Amino acid sequence: MSDDAFAAATAAIIAAGQRMDRFGWVPATAGNISVRLPDDAVAITRSGGHKGFLDVNGVIRVDLDGRPLRPGDRPSAETGLHCGIYRRFPDAGAVLHGHSVPVTHLSRTGGDSIRLEGYELLKAFPGLPTHEAAIALPVFDNDQDIARLQSAVDRRWDELGQVPPGYLIRGHGIYVWGADMPAALMRLEALEFMLACELEKRRAA
Template sequence: MQDLSIPEAASHAILEAGRRMDRFGWVPATAGNISVRLGPDRVAITRSGRHKGFLDAAGVMQVDLAARPLDSNARPSAETGLHCGIYRRFPEAGAALHGHSVAATVLSRLAGDTLTLAGYELLKAFPGLPTHDATVAVPVLDNDQDIPRLQAEVERRWADMAVIPPGYLIRGHGVYVWAADMPAALARLEAFEFMLDCELALRRVRP
């Protein structure tokens, strides 16, 4: 019989990520969600309705890659399907983070289909960019409460991109990023949020 327990290291990584994101104000109220890949067909993810800054082990559950709960009748995050879409598309992805920062929410409302980041030293946090002298077009998706439909649109956008950045924005909502493991995902999120803060500051001084 398959062991469906969540490894302590995975649960700890999610809890610590929630506290870190909360300290930066990226997961207000019960917003945001956090996940870790447990294997080829299992994901540990935050349960719905839990404040990410005060998570305990009971706030983490398992789903399969179709976003179906495996180990309880608990309700996973509403956007579990977007996490699973990341893991299905990118076998190297080991952790995914979703936050609702002010900068991500505001800039995604002002942007078109993409938000361009260029010239930032922290672009080095994105794979294949060894220098600040680079430009990344971050996809911006219209918000949709129909998660399968939204994920289908994400996949359509990915199919049109020669190089897929490890992150995207949902308009008026927030940001998704992923990486090989939780430390890398957190570093990537922090770099992304720093650049978004800079972009928002530039719009204030350059109306």
């Protein structure tokens, strides 16, 4: 595995953590960030730690089953969800997980999905060339058994056929991915904006 590839992935993760922190999407020790590496490996944030203050020691390597590649390294408990995305989508190059207020609140309002339609920013997602479109973001019940939660995610993806641009975990947070870090950040920012609008709409109702 190239040390240069890991260094580049680490730099991208640190920059993403700072951006997510600036928008309030990763408070305290919340969230995790990863980048796919060559040779079926993943660079991912270490368990704990504030994502807005990451340094090179805050990123470790794991394999696609979430096992650390260096003795003593402790990945996030949710590493398995990142790996599930990489296993499912060969073109996924980066995964972001955040805990914003709109995501946390809306995911607790019931239902197994949140519908977003008529937003100009829907054009940020592949296959949606105009705002005259709609997506249904899946919402999964939180589960401390990550393997079981990933199995639930896989089953929903199988049922849907065309996978939405991300998913929510009830009372917890959001997962998005993209071909690289800029694409994942754009997807996250678009979804966070639309979910913030949905929250404001519900407050005004």
